[in-house]
Amino acid sequence: MDFDIIFGNAARAAFGPEAIILALAAIGLNIHFGFTGLLNFGQVGFIMLGAYGTSVAVATFGWSLWVGIPIGLFLALALAVALGIPTLRLHAVMFAIVTIAAAEIIRILIGSTDAIGLTGGPLSVSFDAGAFFDLNPYADGPQDRYGVGTFAFTGQQMWVITVGWLLVALVSFGVFLIIRSPWGRVLKSIREDQDAARSLGKNVFSYKMQALMIGGVIGGMAGVIDAIKTSGADPNGFRPQVTFYTYTALLLGGTATYLGPVLGAILFWFLREWIESFLRQLAAEAWLPGAIADFLEGSEGIISVGMVGLALVLLMLFRPQGITGNRIEMQLDAR
Amino acid sequence: MPADRIPSKESAPDDRSSFMDSARRTTEVEPILTVHPKPGVAKPNPILTMDGLRRSFGGLTAVDIDHLEIERGIVTALIGPNGAGKTTLFNLITGFDRADRGRWEFNGQMVTSPSPDRLARRGMVRTFQLTKSLAKLSVLQNMLLGAPHQIGEQLWAAPFRPLWRNQEQANTERADELLEQFNLAHMRDELAGTLSGGQRKLLEMARALMSDPALVMLDEPMAGVNPALAQSLLGHITELALSGVTVVYIEHDMDVVSGISDWVVVLAQGQVIAEGGPWKVIHDEVVIDAYLGRRRAGTSS
Ligand SMILES: Nc1ncnc2c1ncn2[C@@H]1O[C@H](COP(=O)(O)OP(=O)(O)O)[C@@H](O)[C@H]1O
Ligand SMILES: [Mg+2]
Numbered sequence: 001m002d003f004d005i006i007f008g009n010a011a012r013a014a015f016g017p018e019a020i021i022l023a024l025a026a027i028g029l030n031i032h033f034g035f036t037g038l039l040n041f042g043q044v045g046f047i048m049l050g051a052y053g054t055s056v057a058v059a060t061f062g063w064s065l066w067v068g069i070p071i072g073l074f075l076a077l078a079l080a081v082a083l084g085i086p087t088l089r090l091h092a093v094m095f096a097i098v099t100i101a102a103a104e105i106i107r108i109l110i111g112s113t114d115a116i117g118l119t120g121g122p123l124s125v126s127f128d129a130g131a132f133f134d135l136n137p138y139a140d141g142p143q144d145r146y147g148v149g150t151f152a153f154t155g156q157q158m159w160v161i162t163v164g165w166l167l168v169a170l171v172s173f174g175v176f177l178i179i180r181s182p183w184g185r186v187l188k189s190i191r192e193d194q195d196a197a198r199s200l201g202k203n204v205f206s207y208k209m210q211a212l213m214i215g216g217v218i219g220g221m222a223g224v225i226d227a228i229k230t231s232g233a234d235p236n237g238f239r240p241q242v243t244f245y246t247y248t249a250l251l252l253g254g255t256a257t258y259l260g261p262v263l264g265a266i267l268f269w270f271l272r273e274w275i276e277s278f279l280r281q282l283a284a285e286a287w288l289p290g291a292i293a294d295f296l297e298g299s300e301g302i303i304s305v306g307m308v309g310l311a312l313v314l315l316m317l318f319r320p321q322g323i324t325g326n327r328i329e330m331q332l333d334a335r
Numbered sequence: 336m337p338a339d340r341i342p343s344k345e346s347a348p349d350d351r352s353s354f355m356d357s358a359r360r361t362t363e364v365e366p367i368l369t370v371h372p373k374p375g376v377a378k379p380n381p382i383l384t385m386d387g388l389r390r391s392f393g394g395l396t397a398v399d400i401d402h403l404e405i406e407r408g409i410v411t412a413l414i415g416p417n418g419a420g421k422t423t424l425f426n427l428i429t430g431f432d433r434a435d436r437g438r439w440e441f442n443g444q445m446v447t448s449p450s451p452d453r454l455a456r457r458g459m460v461r462t463f464q465l466t467k468s469l470a471k472l473s474v475l476q477n478m479l480l481g482a483p484h485q486i487g488e489q490l491w492a493a494p495f496r497p498l499w500r501n502q503e504q505a506n507t508e509r510a511d512e513l514l515e516q517f518n519l520a521h522m523r524d525e526l527a528g529t530l531s532g533g534q535r536k537l538l539e540m541a542r543a544l545m546s547d548p549a550l551v552m553l554d555e556p557m558a559g560v561n562p563a564l565a566q567s568l569l570g571h572i573t574e575l576a577l578s579g580v581t582v583v584y585i586e587h588d589m590d591v592v593s594g595i596s597d598w599v600v601v602l603a604q605g606q607v608i609a610e611g612g613p614w615k616v617i618h619d620e621v622v623i624d625a626y627l628g629r630r631r632a633g634t635s636s
Binding site: 174181182183184185186192193197199202210 | 429431451453456460461462468469471476480481483485486487488489490493496499543
């Protein structure tokens with residue numbers, strides 16, 4: 001059992017591209033669910049369109065990556081409009097159902113064999129993200145590593161991480177600016193009581209739509225980073241659990257806070273990777289009975305996700321406001 | 336933003352007799368006193384006119400009004416026993432519910448597509464029987480939400496504080512004045528969820544006034560409010576009318592009504608069964624019957 005390796009792995013996951021993608025997805029979801037009270041259960045749909053929009057534009061149409069990225073973001077925006085117009089006036093539960101269904105439908109369409117010519121279908125799509133990595137200032141030889149022990153990244157990863165975390169910081173700051181404004185105050189009033197907002201002259205539909213679009217585009221950014229990181233996209237990467245991981249990160253960090261989604265994403269990946277590494281090492285221990293070792297072997301990933309879920313349940317029971325949330329605000333919910 | 340819309344506590348008449356003598360009595364209220372007190376009667380200067388307004392829930396007709404006018408600049412009480420349709424009528428007029436049929440005119444304009452937010456922006460604000468103070472926002476934030484035409488509520492301007500800082504400042508000053516008048520200044524920075532029931536009613540009313548409305552519709556503002564607070568609420572209602580705002584408020588206790596109302600409309604089973612000056616209406620036999628639950632005069636089973 002080498003805890004240096006376990007912590008190294010966990011830290012690498014916590015600061016690596018996966019955490020960045022999750023953080024962006026959670027920042028977007030925080031605008032929907034945290035600040036506006038929209039029950040969006042299809043955040044993965046926005047991520048998927050961001051990733052596929054970018055990938056398909058470059059791989060299928062041969063356009064520049066710098067054209068592909070805006071296309072990905074635009075598709076995420078378009079999804080927000082398409083989802084919002086028919087459903088935002090309906091009951092919150094209807095909205096939740098439509099979002100989860102829409103994201104699954106899009107994934108199935110993208111991954112269908114009929115779509116092979118466009119999206120690669122079930123085979124996934126890959127493209128050359130050279131335009132992005134050409135700008136990489138980090139030395140990227142086969143021996144170049146940045147970090148200590150297992151907490152180390154290649155030059156390419158460093159470039160993704162640098163740009164990614166800068167983007168997270170910028171987006172978080174932007175969200176801070178709009179949420180602390182009178183505009184953000186209207187969102188919070190809608191979250192609490194739409195009719196109160198209406199009685200004060202606020203056009204609730206319009207504000208919900210704006211929130212849906214902004215959070216959706218931020219979700220699209222997560223997809224763009226994902227596409228660049230993997231130089232492509234795969235339909236299996238956009239199953240509904242991505243949305244639930246995003247909710248987990250958001251709830252861990254604290255909904256309706258500025259840093260909650262970012263801290264939550266870091267913590268989510270740290271915990272998940274820590275547990276997985278730990279189990280992997282455990283399975284290799286000689287003293288473990290063979291049956292248990294066999295059971296652990298290969299299922300570390302599933303168990304670690306289960307453990308993160310358990311952590312979430314415990315958190316909801318004992319600290320429902322998340323790490324950064326405000327306890328008093330939370331208690332007012334009970335009324 | 337006129338800071339003197341509502342006279343401050345000091346200048347307000349604090350006993351009924353001086354209030355009765357005030358100038359408003361002659362300029363605003365006297366014309367209404369000449370109106371013949373019968374259901375659906377035309378008024379000299381109505382701010383709200385309803386025609387053939389009807390709303391039923393299944394087999395139950397909650398509101399069925401042939402014609403009703405609300406006079407501008409005075410306090411009108413809408414009374415009636417529980418379930419008479421008072422709240423439903425408010426919901427229809429303010430766009431929170433759809434009428435089966437009927438038309439109404441607000442401030443000289445026909446209301447064609449009643450949407451609550453649009454009507455509010457046109458100057459018709461309401462409060463709710465079950466208060467809708469926003470518990471997780473501070474008292475001050477609640478107040479600021481009531482302010483109209485906010486630049487900072489538009490997304491393009493929201494990130495740029497200099498664009499809306501001055502307006503926010505002015506709105507905050509206005510909010511502080513109102514909070515002072517409504518005895519909520521000490522709760523300014525507390526979350527609204529920590530207020531007592533009566534304080535929430537006060538907050539909701541003060542918040543509605545942030546927009547300088549033409550018509551304020553209060554649904555049972557006194558319900559559940561302790562007597563001391565209720566007294567100050569009544570005071571605020573008369574002060575409002577003094578400053579030129581039209582007030583319609585719902586109350587089902589007849590005794591409260593006589594003190595502060597210039598005109599009383601009585602609703603029973605969705606229909607206007609009487610209207611007139613408070614004393615006349617309260618001693619009207621039809622009204623007493625309705626309150627005692629007897630069959631209305633002239634209706635057979
Ligand atoms: N949404 C609704 N669905 C069904 N019945 C309703 C609804 N709202 C009100 N009612 C009925 O309409 C009648 C009038 O209700 P309401 O306007 O709340 O009365 P009031 O405010 O005068 O006490 C009552 O009989 C009530 O039960
Ligand atoms: Mg009622």
